Amino acid sequence: MELEVIDATPKSAIAQITASEINTQIATAKQFPRELSRVRNNVLTLATMDVETASACFFSLPRGGKTITGESVRFAEILASSYGNLRSGSRPIDVDRVNGVVTCQGFCHDLENNVSSTVEKTRKVQKKRGATGYDEDMIMLAINAGCSIVLRDAIFKVVPKAMFKAIMPDIKDAARGKGTLDQKVARIVNFLIKMGGESNINAKDMEKRVLASVEANKLADIDLNKLDLLIGMGTSVKDGEARLSDVFPDPKLANASNMDDKFAKKAEPAAKKAAETKPEPKAETAPVEEVDEAAEQYAKEQRDDLETRILDAKVSEKVLLTYCANELGTAKTIKAVKDLPVSTVTQLINTWGDVEAATS
DSSP states (O other): OOOOOOOOOOOOHHHHHHHHHHHHHHHHHHHSOOOHHHHHHHHHHHHTSSHHHHHTTEEEEEETTEEEEEEOHHHHHHHHHHHOSEEEEEEEEEEETTTTEEEEEEEEEETTTTEEEEEEEEEEOOOOTTOSSOOHHHHHHHHHHHHHHHHHHHHHHHSOGGGTGGGHHHHHHHHHOSSOHHHHHHHHHHHHHHHHHTTTOOHHHHHHHHHHHTTOSSGGGOOHHHHHHHHHHHHHHHTTSSOHHHHSOOHHHHHHHHHHHHHHHHHHHHHHHHHHOOOOTTOOOOOOOOOOHHHHHHHHHHHHHHHHHHHHHTOOHHHHHHHIIIIIOOOTTOOSGGGSOHHHHHHHHHTHHHHHHHHO
């Protein structure tokens, strides 16, 4: 007598309901297929409904010395609702509260063409200034931003770019608003200055940051391409994809960092020359390349500020240098705080709460 093994494990009620729902949606999608021309018109109509909506449809982010641009989360939502016959969503699948990392998953399923995509990404949780742990509010912000990003990426992996590529110029034109170029620039810059004010950055400093972000010396230097970049940068900050300080960094910090590189480049050939030849006793010293006085003054102020903080907190110099080597990547051969690069000094000041907590 032969024994027959039968898998009697029943499907869960939820699995059966989900499968039934998907089958019904697929049948409906086949019965009422989308019209691509209508989809494109609907997307354009919704995306250009007003300046604010159009502005939220694309982003710009500085990455590795370059600026990347693309369609935003808000545009993906408009595209998904207009494309039709789609199932999409996102959720957090892991929260590491020790290391401050969240992992989110997004999916999109084209019911009509039976094409699907699943995207997973991790996102670092930002600490509040002076905090030793990761606050629940900051974790939720990271989850919300991460879920939005994976949802966007999943949708764009399913909906072909050919569907919306031709209408993006019209959306960007709507985002600039009406009026002359000068009026458009003034309106966008004023909006970004207001955004900076919410982060306690005064109007003058914020305008300098905005100009520096697109390599412009004055407002008149901003053309349509640079204006689109500024609009996209504002969208990145609003959507939580980047912090305002990362998108619009303080030019003083960049000058200080450049000054460190400048000194290093000058020191290398000078040291090499000194090793090869001995200076004549009465030879006049060659004129040294002029240093940016503003950057030099800024460096002095930063070093004085750090020295005061070290004294007030009674932080050991050796412990602080070890922290810099392990956490900030400075050379382990640095023996004194005064030898730290200006950019590192500034970074220590800006994150002093974390530094003090880690070195106390």
